[in-house]
Amino acid sequence: MLNSLRFQNIALFGNLEIEFDKGFTVFTGQTGSGKSIFIDTLNALLANKKTPLDNRLVAKGSSSSSIEAVFSVFQNTKDWLITHEFDADEELIVTREWRLKEDKYKSRFRINGVLVNRDQISELRSLLFDFTLQGDTYILNDSLHQLRLLDSLGLNKIQESIAKVNQDWKIWHDSSFRLEQARDQIFDSKKEFEEIQYIYEDLDKLQLEDPNEQTKLEIDQNRLSNLVRLKEGVKFLLIRLNESLDEYPSILDHTNFCINELKNMSKIDSSLEPIFESFYQLTNNLNDVIYQINDYEKTLDIDTSLLNDLQSRLSTLKFYQKKYQRNIEDLITYKNELMNSLSLHDDSNNIHELDSFEANKRIIRDKSNQDLSILRKTIALQLEDKLIMSLKNLGIPNVRFKVIFEECEPTINGIDKVTFMFSANPGIPLAPLSETASGGEKSRVLLAIKAIFSSFDESKLLIFDEIDSGVSGSVSSYIANLLCDLSNHRQVFCVTHQPLIAAFADNHFSLKKRVIAGYTKSSVIHLKEMADRQRELALLAGGEIVEANAYAASLLEHKAA
Numbered sequence: 384m385l386n387s388l389r390f391q392n393i394a395l396f397g398n399l400e401i402e403f404d405k406g407f408t409v410f411t412g413q414t415g416s417g418k419s420i421f422i423d424t425l426n427a428l429l430a431n432k433k434t435p436l437d438n439r440l441v442a443k444g445s446s447s448s449s450i451e452a453v454f455s456v457f458q459n460t461k462d463w464l465i466t467h468e469f470d471a472d473e474e475l476i477v478t479r480e481w482r483l484k485e486d487k488y489k490s491r492f493r494i495n496g497v498l499v500n501r502d503q504i505s506e507l508r509s510l511l512f513d514f515t516l517q518g519d520t521y522i523l524n525d526s527l528h529q530l531r532l533l534d535s536l537g538l539n540k541i542q543e544s545i546a547k548v549n550q551d552w553k554i555w556h557d558s559s560f561r562l563e564q565a566r567d568q569i570f571d572s573k574k575e576f577e578e579i580q581y582i583y584e585d586l587d588k589l590q591l592e593d594p595n596e597q598t599k600l601e602i603d604q605n606r607l608s609n610l611v612r613l614k615e616g617v618k619f620l621l622i623r624l625n626e627s628l629d630e631y632p633s634i635l636d637h638t639n640f641c642i643n644e645l646k647n648m649s650k651i652d653s654s655l656e657p658i659f660e661s662f663y664q665l666t667n668n669l670n671d672v673i674y675q676i677n678d679y680e681k682t683l684d685i686d687t688s689l690l691n692d693l694q695s696r697l698s699t700l701k702f703y704q705k706k707y708q709r710n711i712e713d714l715i716t717y718k719n720e721l722m723n724s725l726s727l728h729d730d731s732n733n734i735h736e737l738d739s740f741e742a743n744k745r746i747i748r749d750k751s752n753q754d755l756s757i758l759r760k761t762i763a764l765q766l767e768d769k770l771i772m773s774l775k776n777l778g779i780p781n782v783r784f785k786v787i788f789e790e791c792e793p794t795i796n797g798i799d800k801v802t803f804m805f806s807a808n809p810g811i812p813l814a815p816l817s818e819t820a821s822g823g824e825k826s827r828v829l830l831a832i833k834a835i836f837s838s839f840d841e842s843k844l845l846i847f848d849e850i851d852s853g854v855s856g857s858v859s860s861y862i863a864n865l866l867c868d869l870s871n872h873r874q875v876f877c878v879t880h881q882p883l884i885a886a887f888a889d890n891h892f893s894l895k896k897r898v899i900a901g902y903t904k905s906s907v908i909h910l911k912e913m914a915d916r917q918r919e920l921a922l923l924a925g926g927e928i929v930e931a932n933a934y935a936a937s938l939l940e941h942k943a944a
Contacts, residue, residue: 384455384874385511385844386474388424392448394440395420395896395905402909406889407870410878410907411919416894417905418878422516422848424450425876428479429508433501438481438488443902446483451476457842460510467503470495477507513843515833515850523825523832524817529801530759533786535836537762544755545797551751552795555744562737582707583721586714589703594712600697607690610683617680625673635673638666752798759799760788766835773831773865778858779824781809803828826850827858834865837873845869847877851884863887882923886916886938893919913939 390399395417412418420440427437428450441448454475456464464471478493492504523529534545593599606613624634645662649655704710709717763786774782783806791800804813805820805828813819820828830850837845851862863884869875870889879885891910896903910916920935921928 386453389451392442392445394442407875408890409885409888410892412894416896431505441481449480451478514846516848541758548751548755548797551748555748558741558744562741586718591715755797776861777827845875859883882920886942
């Protein structure tokens with residue numbers, strides 16, 4: 384419930400503070416007095432979308448302005464505040480501020496003094512306000528909106544089914560996405576797959592494993608090309624190191640002689656022992672070298688015919704490096720990458736598993752959709768009966784109304800596309816409401832729908848802006864009673880030009896326009912006295928004439944009775 388509203392530097396109103404009571408509240412005034420702008424301030428306070436028109440609410444020449452509203456907190460709003468970690472007191476303060484910055488107005492929102500974003504404000508709006516404005520009949524042309532109206536009528540019955548449809552659709556959609564993604568990865572391009580396969584098989588023939596293979600092959604090639612020279616060198620080395628000739632003792636002969644001599648000398652002079660040990664180690668090292676040369680000599684027993692094979696292998700490696708513009712190490716990495724890509728393509732068994740999973744989830748999704756559709760059709764019958772009864776009271780005695788269901792592609796909302804079918808006159812077949820109803824008839828249908836659906840949520844402030852436009856007489860009386868009934872358990876605001884409807888209100892505000900120092904100002908006057916209300920109703924009825932005053936008095940007496 385809206386307790387109070389405070390304006391600071393708001394166009395037409397300036398600085399103003401208004402307090403409100405529960406029940407049915409009407410706003411009246413001459414055309415241009417600011418009634419629509421007053422409704423715009425409420426709309427802008429909890430704006431669910433950004434629009435430059437909001438800035439026109441800032442009073443001309445003002446560098447800052449604000450709208451602040453104080454609400455009583457119902458349980459659903461309290462739950463929302465707690466969920467979003469706001470203070471959940473008995474009252475809720477919502478503020479929208481505008482500030483002039485770099486020749487542009489920037490606005491921001493606050494909840495209980497805390498800055499919030501527009502998404503949070505939009506969520507809160509749905510808990511606090513329900514607007515029915517002039518021109519809103521266009522929403523009756525929207526099939527999705529019609530479906531949401533239908534769901535809200537039976538929300539307590541079908542909310543679990545709607546939640547299951549949402550959940551099952553998301554699970555199916557995720558499985559379908561993963562299936563398509565896998566198919567795309569494997570079958571995205573047959574040509575690309577064949578190209579990858581060709582390159583992989585081409586590289587696989589090389590049997591590349593060692594990134595240093597080329598270096599080793601070049602060393603082997605150099606050895607084979609100089610095999611005779613290497614064998615001769617080994618022979619000469621071994622002769623001088625190990626094999627003695629009569630006239631030329633080997634190095635090993637010399638070292639053995641020296642070892643024996645040092646050994647004998649160290650027996651005489653022990654200080655020579657370190658020299659003996661060092662020379663002995665040197666001799667051992669020399670023996671090791673001779674052994675290594677002998678081992679190396681064995682490796683030279685190579686078939687020289689292998690040189691051709693080796694050179695052929697080197698030539699092949701160089702060709703592939705040039706062909707793929709990669710060195711040996713990069714070719715090995717490239718082949719592994721290709722193998723990984725091919726493994727994705729070869730993972731076709733996963734496609735079967737994903738396909739089976741998707742099919743199973745689609746069956747579950749379709750079952751949930753069918754269950755929800757059956758529930759919706761049951762609720763649609765209830766809506767048809769209630770709406771026909773209400774529209775007859777609203778001055779359409781021959782009305783016929785039916786909700787037509789059409790099955791569509793499954794979405795997160797199910798499989799139902801609904802169309803509100805309407806006929807106001809005998810002999811005229813049912814046709815979509817958007818095509819067959821006049822503007823006045825659409826307004827009454829919208830009012831009847833709002834009345835039906837509003838009874839299921841008593842926490843919101845209902846705001847009607849001239850919903851009674853174009854009706855009179857008994858229809859006006861029914862609208863007045865309808866609004867009164869709605870206000871028994873909730874707060875209702877209505878902008879009206881109908882004295883009969885205004886007379887039924889619990890609270891009456893009159894908007895007056897005046898020009899002060901060249902600027903137009905509107906004031907919002909709370910008509911508490913019966914005489915003030917009678918005067919306002921008389922003006923609505925046609926002016927300060929005896930008949931108008933008498934009519935206004937009779938309306939107030941009827942209300943009092």
